[in-house]
Amino acid sequence: DGGITQSPKYLFRKEGQNVTLSCEQNLNHDAMYWYRQDPGQGLRLIYYSQIVNDFQKGDIAEGYSVSREKKESFPLTVTSAQKNPTAFYLCASSIVNSGNQETQYFGPGTRLLVL
Amino acid sequence: AQSVTQLGSHVSVSEGALVLLRCNYSSSVPPYLFWYVQYPNQGLQLLLKYTSAATLVKGINGFEAEFKKSETSFHLTKPSAHMSDAAEYFCAVSGSTLGRLYFGRGTQLTVWP
Numbered sequence: 001d002g003g004i005t006q007s008p009k010y011l012f013r014k015e016g017q018n019v020t021l022s023c024e025q026n027l028n029h030d031a032m033y034w035y036r037q038d039p040g041q042g043l044r045l046i047y048y049s050q051i052v053n054d055f056q057k058g059d060i061a062e063g064y065s066v067s068r069e070k071k072e073s074f075p076l077t078v079t080s081a082q083k084n085p086t087a088f089y090l091c092a093s094s095i096v097n098s099g100n101q102e103t104q105y106f107g108p109g110t111r112l113l114v115l
Numbered sequence: 116a117q118s119v120t121q122l123g124s125h126v127s128v129s130e131g132a133l134v135l136l137r138c139n140y141s142s143s144v145p146p147y148l149f150w151y152v153q154y155p156n157q158g159l160q161l162l163l164k165y166t167s168a169a170t171l172v173k174g175i176n177g178f179e180a181e182f183k184k185s186e187t188s189f190h191l192t193k194p195s196a197h198m199s200d201a202a203e204y205f206c207a208v209s210g211s212t213l214g215r216l217y218f219g220r221g222t223q224l225t226v227w228p
Contacts, residue, residue: 042220101166106158
């Protein structure tokens with residue numbers, strides 16, 4: 001069963017704690033993305049990676065870190081430096097078609113709550 | 116630079132009525148445009164995309180969108196709303212064939228019986 005999986009579905013963070021959100025895809029997509037979604041603000045890009053062992057900051061990278069050691073995995077760590085981490089986090093991966101045009105597909109999301 | 120404006124954060128229609136969700140974009144290069152739908156506590160699902168092949172794009176669930184360059188618009192329509200269409204809809208633009216998307220703030224669609 002192909003697709004993008006995110007775990008856990010819900011995650012609770014205590015003050016000063018780092019937490020890691022998992023994103024895995026078995027679609028053989030090259031690029032992967034992390035977005036943060038807050039009510040009324042749409043999706044904002046945190047980090048993205050277009051190839052293994054390389055990634056770039058998005059618009060709101062402060063307080064977050066990522067790694068891309070394997071093509072199928074792109075974990076996101078929310079560090080203690082992120083002062084307002086409560087949000088819905090969405091991972092996406094993308095494929096480039098024969099016309100060299102990219103389409104992003106999304107995982108089911110992880111909701112992060114602060115205790 | 117690319118950006119998207121979705122007019123109307125909430126739209127309400129009766130079941131069977133026309134659905135019209137508005138999206139205007141700004142792009143310094145020919146845009147690639149997308150509509151996604153999100154049901155509560157789920158990820159985004161691709162509805163349709165404009166890739167310059169045709170200005171009228173048909174998507175899933177009976178939705179379609181028309182690219183109008185002169186109006187910099189890519190409005191989403193459906194002739195007859197169904198209760199199952201109630202969700203949040205996002206318009207997005209990419210300024211190149213590869214790379215990041217820029218999303219609008221979303222429009223919440225409510226369908227009344």
